[in-house]
Amino acid sequence: MQQKKELNIQMGSCIRKARLQAGLTQEAFAELLHLGPKHISAMERGTVGLSMETLQNICQVLHVSADTLLFGDIEKSPADALSGLGGFLLKNLPR
Template identity: 55%
Template structure:
């Protein structure tokens, strides 16, 4: 069994919290960052560390800053448009098409009200 380093435990816990906040399963998250589910499970449990490349992918997929993952700083949260874009990227092509149509119809309805 691998020794768990405190820093890996902290980073892993932050990644898991952000992943769950984003509504992603480990399986879907692993697909989005290009790793296996065993790797995701291992770094979330703190048994392994993550590379800089993996950190960049994680931050992109979760729409969070590297500071929030590495140091727990939450002052740099993304704006609503960035968060919406990140969530849309995680959808399947079919889900994306449905969401896009709904968003455009809402925007059209709002513009008609003015």
């Protein structure tokens, strides 16, 4: 069994959430990406990493940003993200 890297596990979980939100099965998702269902399963479990090309294709198919998959902001709306950024800037900018 391949060793899981923490980033791969986190990203795989985000891919799975986004795939489910898009209403896709692993089989349908695999077909859209021209990959096998076993590869999709391995990505979602974090046992394999992603190439940049695969990441780009996933983002296009699921209509999500790479940031969403890398940092797990699937539930956040753009307004939530801006609100969080505003709070961060207020706390950290010199006065």
